[in-house]
Amino acid sequence: MDPREYRDARWHSLLRAAEDLGVDPEAAPGLVEQVLVREQRRIRRAEDPDPLVHAALADAVLGPPSPVPREHGRRRLAVAGLATALVAVGVVLALTRPEPPPTDHLRADQIPSLFGYDGEAARALLEKRGLEVSLRPFRSCEVRDRVVASAPAAGAAYDRGDRVVVYTALPADVSCLTDYGEREVAWQLLDFANGHGRAPAFAPQVSVYSGDAPREVLTGAAAADPDAWRESGVLEALHAASSEVELVEEHPLTYAVPAVRVVRASDGFGTCAAPDPTTAGPADVITFVVRSADRTGCPLRLEVGRDDDRRIESVTLYPASS
Template identity: 65%
Template sequence: MDPQEYRDARWYALLRAATDLGVDPEEAPALVQRLLDEQRRAIRRADDPDPLVHAALRDAVLGPPLSGHRPRWPGVAALAAALAVVGVVVALTRPEEPLPDRLRGDQVPSLFGYDGADARSALEARGFRVTLQPTRDCEVYGRVVASDPPPGTAYDRGDRITVYTSIPADVVCLNDYQDRATAWQLLDFANGRGPAPEFADRVFVYAGGAAPVVLDGTAARDPDAWAGTGVLEGLRAASDQVGLVDEHPLTYAIPAIRITRTDEGIGACGVPEPSVAGTGDAFAVLVRSPDRTGCPVRLDVFRDGDAILAVAYYPAS
């Protein structure tokens, strides 16, 4: 395969894989580019370079550091937890001074949380000529994982854009696939881009330390019934964030989600001991800000079979 074609198609997925392994987002581009340069001959000889490039990436991060250089990413123990991270598009650089975080109408929008069909509709409404390109990635099938040009790029009506959508093609992608699928259903529901996920006959909503709100299954499927809880509003606000991280070239970061256990991070960011239900069929969705600082929006999801019976919401700070 041509090395440049492989880089163009897989750049953002490789950046995400590096950060999922625990590499600082600031260092990920340099690390990925170095690996691609080192693997050019092997990539050219391979019909599918993905396995060898990902293996080289894992070796670079998890293997022994080069002599005389101290790695700036976490150790192996911390990296084991990071393997459950779910991300979309990550920051390439960060500015020395804070800059305004917004996109104008003549810039490529953030596609965080979109699937391919919704992304096509939204972009065509702006005048883009859209190509959907499936690509291997450990994300729920059909979810947008990158675009070319990326978010924040200035455009004119009639410009072409390629939107890369996920095809899970590795058995490791199945580890928390259903949890990720449910998380995206909740985000689609909050953002008005999809129906409600499956809810139990009664749904307990814990938000902001207030007394729980109890919704019956029919009411839970109505976004208006969630008004006052702050849950859907918080998820929408977190989804809409962007961060300007470099002006030359113009580079923006967008949110990412992470799936983890409800008993992970107890005590951090004001999250109490789980008390809604057992954690055997439960998971936490973390919607991380573009700059990955502070405490993310967190939604603990408790299920009975496939039906959601309770959620506990913790706003970002």
């Protein structure tokens, strides 16, 4: 499995696992990042990296497990018998359990997804919900100040007045992101679509292609107004892709969120072949995808053409598909 995709999908779960092992919430991101870097070769070879990463995380916190004496093994069998009896009792207790958590959205009493937010936008969102927010920089290969994690993570239940730590990206070095400028443009468009930021720089005329719809031409001034994009549906598609969550574990409660990747215009992903022909010509073109929270189907793909002054002059949407 691609180590970067695994990190995107399981980051919040691994943070919670580290905290469950007794790691301070403020130290958990650094420890998890170290384990992922150390294990990336094994992650790449594994179909399901979860067991090996969780074992490596436990080793990093607790040290490798020691052999269990035989008499301890017998004691564990006795405990297992007791657990079986308790399961029978649990059948009755289950009748009073709360409703299961939602699988594809978050309730108002759950920490929201912070995908697509920068630090200040995340702070505003969480403080509006009555939470106390601390921003913490975290060395990460992501555009500066983008949210990379929170503690508690998305989906955790909360009460007004609870404290939330939001970790924002601090690029490790200049070579950390070879596509830094391209990712900045991707995030600018996502911010624009989600109402988190102002419009990016548009050329005097902007050609908009969406699915099988005919080309639409907007003036630069019109393109800066989100309402002008309604007919094309481009911003609505970006907003919908950004808003996805997917329940991946109930114990502990863990949700996955989307991920952004900058790709070449010709890149495909297995059965998700690159559009042929693409609208990408000899101009300066940035292509990025927004992967779904559940990582199934073909991702939303956006091609962004820029003029000589690096202003956006064309936007082509290839919608996500199941």
